Structures are given as structure tokens and as C-alpha cells.
Amino acid sequence: MTLVGIEPELADRVLGGWLGRIAGNMLGKPVEHGDLWTRDRIDRYLRRADALPLTDYLPEPPPGEDDALELRPEWRQCVRGRIHGSCRDDDVDYAILGLDLLETHGFGFSTEQVGDLWLLRLPFLQTFTAERAAYRNLANGLKPPLTATYDNPYQEWIGALIRADIYGWTCPAAPHRAAGLARRDAVLSHTGNGVYGAMWAAALVSAAFGAPTVRHALTEALTVIPASSRLARIVRRVISLHDTRMSWEDTLTTVAEETAGLGWIHTVPNAAVLTAGLLYGDGDFTRTITLTVRGGLDTDSNGATAGSVAGVLTGAEAIPAQWRDPLEDTVRSAVFGFDGVRISELAERTLRVAGSE
Numbered sequence: 001m002t003l004v005g006i007e008p009e010l011a012d013r014v015l016g017g018w019l020g021r022i023a024g025n026m027l028g029k030p031v032e033h034g035d036l037w038t039r040d041r042i043d044r045y046l047r048r049a050d051a052l053p054l055t056d057y058l059p060e061p062p063p064g065e066d067d068a069l070e071l072r073p074e075w076r077q078c079v080r081g082r083i084h085g086s087c088r089d090d091d092v093d094y095a096i097l098g099l100d101l102l103e104t105h106g107f108g109f110s111t112e113q114v115g116d117l118w119l120l121r122l123p124f125l126q127t128f129t130a131e132r133a134a135y136r137n138l139a140n141g142l143k144p145p146l147t148a149t150y151d152n153p154y155q156e157w158i159g160a161l162i163r164a165d166i167y168g169w170t171c172p173a174a175p176h177r178a179a180g181l182a183r184r185d186a187v188l189s190h191t192g193n194g195v196y197g198a199m200w201a202a203a204l205v206s207a208a209f210g211a212p213t214v215r216h217a218l219t220e221a222l223t224v225i226p227a228s229s230r231l232a233r234i235v236r237r238v239i240s241l242h243d244t245r246m247s248w249e250d251t252l253t254t255v256a257e258e259t260a261g262l263g264w265i266h267t268v269p270n271a272a273v274l275t276a277g278l279l280y281g282d283g284d285f286t287r288t289i290t291l292t293v294r295g296g297l298d299t300d301s302n303g304a305t306a307g308s309v310a311g312v313l314t315g316a317e318a319i320p321a322q323w324r325d326p327l328e329d330t331v332r333s334a335v336f337g338f339d340g341v342r343i344s345e346l347a348e349r350t351l352r353v354a355g356s357e
Contacts, residue, residue: 010172012315013209014354016071017169018095020311021304022331023323024289025052025091026083028299029059030075037070038309039252039296046294049314054290056080056322057113080322088339090126090253091162091304096164096335098185099346102353107170111144114188126334129265130154134189146211147312148189157265160186161197162301165308167203170354175203176257196225197267200235201305208312214288216241217309234259238275252295256328264297274302278309285310285319 031037031045045067046052049059057080060287061068068075086092100121104114115138118127127135133152142150149155164182171178182202186195204221211217218239225232232256241251252273259269273295281288285307292306293299311319331346333339 009315010209010354011347011351012317013312014169014350015042015123015167015316015344016311016314016319017205017308017313018287018343018347018350019316019319019324019327020289020307020309021095021165022026022086022092022307022327023311023319024292024303024305024307025089025300026078026086026303026327027057027289027307028301028303029078029087029089030071031293031296032072032298032300033070033298034297037296037299039294042294042296054294055157055286057083057326066132069120080326085328086332086343088126088332088334089300090128090334091301092124092133092331093126093333093335094163095166096331096333096338096341096346098163099350099353100169100335100338101165101185103349106302106356107215108279109181109184111184111188114185115144115147118188121336123334123336128159129157130159130194134135144188144190148187148191152189154265155191156194156197158191158194158197158267158270158298158301161201161267161270162191162304164198164202165205165305166350168208168308169312169350171202171206172354173206173210176224177205178202178206181336186192193229193231193267196229196231197271199224200231200271205308205312208309211313214281214283214309214313217313218275218278230268231271234262234272235275238272238279242276242279248276248291251276251280270297270302273297274305277302277306281306281310283310283313285314285323289323 048062051059056060060079134147137147137150167178167181179199179202182198186198200221203224207217207220255272277292288310289303289307293303329343331341
């Protein structure tokens, strides 16, 4: 997969972001149920399959095990040896939808135009939690920001964060600009830490284009959200624990206790798992996405964002073949007009958008 006519390093990093997002999503998808697939249970599964340390997609359930009944139904298309292109998933659908938004309306898009595009391109039954509430509100004639607040108990969940990568990819090394775009998208469905999560993730992906290390990118991304927000405080907490040389396992145990009660889809505990995966992965693509997914909670969403950041840091050429090759340069998507699109085409289009202003 090569991108023609574009500055080679930037092209490689954008393609790395797309490949990383899709690979990380596929890695985490079979165990995406944080109440059931806890960190301890994921590792027990991997030990029984003789798959620790994890260096590839998840293995099939060992013969005679009951785990197959509790994996996501799509697991047969997401485990090593069975992958032929990516499975459909909202973590990738929203990146595609965001690209379509920027191609259609440019960087001056409005929140109302985000909602219009959802209604035009995105099937209602492929939305979940805050996005489904906002979609329902849009269909009933409500306008932003009421779409985010009316009958929506999921306002600080992770949905807006998973929509943010495209703004980082199209604003390389411009984290404040990326965060502003992500905020305009996020307020359609989220408030508070839900919006901050999107801003932080967009800034993190953007900063990865220019940062010498993932730690620098994390520090820069914190500058776009309120320092007093719960999201900023948990990210700083993970950074501080990492600085003390606490183990990855003990760091996650500590922050899990401090975020208990928020639930496995809330932005704040997932940001902690993601931050830990990035820091302890230390720029290594495989270690980053595998630690992040082994951290539990919303495994496919966290794996996708970690893969995006790591893919931008390393570039596509440095992503090991066991992650890239099974994707076969192909994406399944519920976004109308995009099912079966090539990953390389998505990256090319992203670069054109990035260079349009």
C-alpha cells in the first residue's frame, strides 16, 4: 500500500494511523464487554491458549472451553488465521464518516452538518449509547446542543472520543486545531468529559505527528482540555504512576480503584487504560496495542485509538506484517457508499483533506 504524490513521511504516518486504528479495533473486538472480559479474565484466556506475551491477534478459544460462547459474535472473523479484511465496527465507521464530513463541508463544518450527515449516511441500528440518543433526537427534530442533553444518560461515555482520530490525521502537529474540530463534532451527542475525551484524543493523534515520544504527545494533548477536569486528572495520574516505575499491572489496579463506579464505557476509566497502554508500550506498536487491549474495559475502542497513535508515531512501514497483512487493504463499513473501501484509498483521501487548507 503506497500513497502517490504526497510527502512520503506524512503519507506513511497517515496510513499508519488508519492501519493502526483498524488493527487495534480488530484485536480488541472479540473481548469487547468490560463487565465480562475483565483484565484478569483476558489474561487467563491468553494463558490457556499459550498466547502470552501477546504478539498477534487474539487466538481462537482452546478446544473444549466455554469462552467461545461469551466472546463477541464476530470473533470468528477477528481472530488470528481467520481475518480477511476488517470487520464492520463503529470505531472505524465514525472515522470514515468524519472523512466524508470534511470532504463534503471542509474544516468549517457545523455541528448541525455533522447531524445531517449521520441521518444521510449512518444506519440508526449501527449507533449505540449517546450516538443513538442523539440520532433519535435529530430524527425527532431537535437541534444541537439539545441533541446531546435530552433523554441521554450517556453524555460522558466514550462515543465522542472514538470519532476524533480523523481530526488529528487531518491536522498533523496542530493539536489545538484538531481539538477544536473534535469539539464541534462531539457536542452533537456529548457533554463534559465526553467532549473533553474527543478533544484530547484528536490532540493526541495530531501531536503524535511531531512529538519525539508518546510521553511528549500525551503531555501536549493535555493542554487542550481543562486541567481541573476529571479526564485531565486521571491522565496525569497514570503519567505520575508510570514515572514512579510502578508496573503496568499495578498502575491499572490503582486507577481502576480510583475510577470505580463509572462503568466500563465511561470516557475517564478508558482514558486511563489507553494512557497506560501508550506509556508502557513506549512507542512499540505491538506492545502498545496488546497492553491496551489486555487492560480491559472498552477493548476495541481503546485498541483502535492506541493503534492510531502508535501507527502515526511509527508509520505504516514499521507496523509488523502480522497486523497489516490480514487486513488485506479492505474495510467493511455500515456508512453508505463506503463498504469494501480500500484502507489505502481512505489514507489518500485523508491526505488530500489535510492539504486542502
